[in-house]
Structure formats: C-alpha cells, structure tokens
Amino acid sequence: MPETPLWSATLNHLCLETAEPAPMREFYRDALGMTETGIGAGQWLLEAPGRRLLLTTGSTGALAYSGFAVSSDEKLVALREHVAAEGGEAADSPSPLLQQGAFAVRDPDGNTLCFGVERPATSTTQGETIDGRLQHVVVASPDLPAMMDYYQRVLGFLPSDHVLADDGAITAAFYRSDPEHHSFAAFRAEEKGFDHCAYETPSWNHIRDWADHLATFDIPIWWGPGRHGAGNNLFFMILDPDGNKVEFSAELEHMDSEHPVRHWPHDRRTLNLWGNAWMRS
Numbered sequence: 001m002p003e004t005p006l007w008s009a010t011l012n013h014l015c016l017e018t019a020e021p022a023p024m025r026e027f028y029r030d031a032l033g034m035t036e037t038g039i040g041a042g043q044w045l046l047e048a049p050g051r052r053l054l055l056t057t058g059s060t061g062a063l064a065y066s067g068f069a070v071s072s073d074e075k076l077v078a079l080r081e082h083v084a085a086e087g088g089e090a091a092d093s094p095s096p097l098l099q100q101g102a103f104a105v106r107d108p109d110g111n112t113l114c115f116g117v118e119r120p121a122t123s124t125t126q127g128e129t130i131d132g133r134l135q136h137v138v139v140a141s142p143d144l145p146a147m148m149d150y151y152q153r154v155l156g157f158l159p160s161d162h163v164l165a166d167d168g169a170i171t172a173a174f175y176r177s178d179p180e181h182h183s184f185a186a187f188r189a190e191e192k193g194f195d196h197c198a199y200e201t202p203s204w205n206h207i208r209d210w211a212d213h214l215a216t217f218d219i220p221i222w223w224g225p226g227r228h229g230a231g232n233n234l235f236f237m238i239l240d241p242d243g244n245k246v247e248f249s250a251e252l253e254h255m256d257s258e259h260p261v262r263h264w265p266h267d268r269r270t271l272n273l274w275g276n277a278w279m280r281s
C-alpha cells in the first residue's frame with residue numbers, strides 16, 4: 001500500500017475530560033512527571049518531554065479529542081484535500097497545541113481528531129523524568145466496519161494488523177500513520193468510547209523504571225507485564241484516578257508503508273503472548 005498524505009503523522013496529545021480535576025492533575029503531575037499550566041477556566045496543560053495532555057472539566061472517561069501532528073503546512077494542506085476528496089468534513093481544530101490552519105474531523109462514532117503542525121512546548125519540565133512519549137490512542141467501537149472505512153479511506157491510516165473472530169468478523173484493527181505499528185487502533189465493543197493511550201519508552205529497562213516509580217505512589221499494575229502479539233511490544237497498564245487505562249510500552253514493531261496487513265485470531269495470545277489477556281469482546 002503506498003504512502004498516503006497522512007504519512008508520517010504522529011500522535012501528539014490527547015484532551016481528556018474529567019469531573020474530578022484535582023486528583024487527575026495531581027496524578028499526571030506526580031506519577032507521570034508532567035509540568036502543569038492552567039490554560040483557562042477548567043483546563044490544564046500537562047507536559048513532559050515527548051508527552052502532552054490536556055485536561056478539561058467534563059464527563060469522566062470521555063476523550064474530548066486526539067491531536068495528531070504533521071510535519072509541515074504543505075503536508076497539512078495535502079491531508080485536508082485528501083479528506084475532503086473522500087467526503088470527510090473538516091472543521092476548525094479545538095486544540096490550543098496546534099498552529100493556525102489545523103483542522104478537526106469527527107469519525108463515525110463521533111470521536112474528534114485534530115490534525116495540524118504542533119506549537120512548541122510552552123514549558124520545560126523541572127527535574128528528572130522517565131522517558132515515555134505519547135505514541136498511540138485506542139477507542140472502543142460497536143461499529144468497526146464504519147470506523148475502519150473512515151480511518152483507512154478518508155483519513156489515510158494504513159492497516160497493520162486485523163484481529164478476526166471465528167466467524168471472520170474483525171474485532172480489532174491497528175493502524176499506523178508512520179513506521180510505528182500503530183498510532184491508532186479501534187477495538188470492537190458494545191459501547192463506544194476511549195479505550196486507552198500508550199507511552200512508548202526506549203527500552204525494557206524503562207518499563208522497569210516506570211513500574212518502580214509508580215510503586216512509590218502505590219499505583220499497582222492493572223494488566224501485564226506482557227508482550228502483545230499484534231505490535232510485538234512489551235507493556236503494562238495502570239489506571240489513572242478516573243479509571244482511564246494508561247499503557248507503558250517498549251519495542252513496538254516497525255513497518256514500512258508498503259507492509260501488507262496481517263491477520264491474527266481473536267484469542268489470548270494475540271493480546272498477550274506471555275499470559276492473560278483483557279478481552280474487550
């Protein structure tokens with residue numbers, strides 16, 4: 001499959017809604033090592049090298065939007081033209097972290113994605129923090145066929161892996177927008193919504209360092225450690241105070257733009273080669 005105008009976009013930030021901002025802000029400041037800046041009424045920016053998160057007062061567990069960064073204005077214009085040619089509707093971007101000219105779309109489930117050239121980080125983190133850059137976002141969806149068509153045809157994500165049930169129905173679809181195995185994925189589920197996000201680290205030792213660091217805050221591992229089949233990455237997951245799932249990952253597989261989609265069975269080993277799996281459906 002050839003490169004699309006989306007190539008090589010990267011996930012740059014998320015905006016999460018929360019009904020309880022105080023414990024969420026504390027968690028991302030302390031446990032995730034991010035520096036906080038108030039950016040308006042009920043909105044906070046949390047930053048560390050490679051990871052940026054917006055928190056906004058709202059419904060706990062809701063993903064307000066995802067922000068993807070493209071490398072130039074020319075890329076952005078080409079992407080917007082591609083989206084329009086495929087029938088996608090572009091609106092103004094709500095993200096303060098993207099430069100003028102950024103645009104937003106809504107997928108078939110109503111999730112908002114913003115695309116633009118990133119604004120430079122507004123602050124530098126004080127002190128030591130462990131490497132972990134925001135790398136992928138996953139949503140749950142009751143209508144995977146519509147979502148897959150939108151992400152692949154309209155937005156130009158490239159399919160990396162499909163997970164198939166015994167009846168042939170796709171239960172998970174992993175998409176890349178640069179050589180990393182997935183920057184976005186959608187999992188079949190009864191309810192639509194935010195599934196998890198992941199921070200990619202440079203090595204397995206960083207996974208250990210994150211787990212040790214989180215242990216000092218008495219934050220237990222929720223799932224893992226293990227190695228995903230699809231993506232081949234080492235991982236563990238924790239829960240933030242709102243119950244959002246936060247993944248730490250290393251060794252995520254790379255694929256070039258020509259790599260054909262692969263197929264996996266819908267079973268435990270596809271999600272975790274080492275042990276037990278969290279099966280969404």
Ligand SMILES: [Fe+2]
Nearest residue numbers: 138197198247
């Ligand atoms: Fe993940």
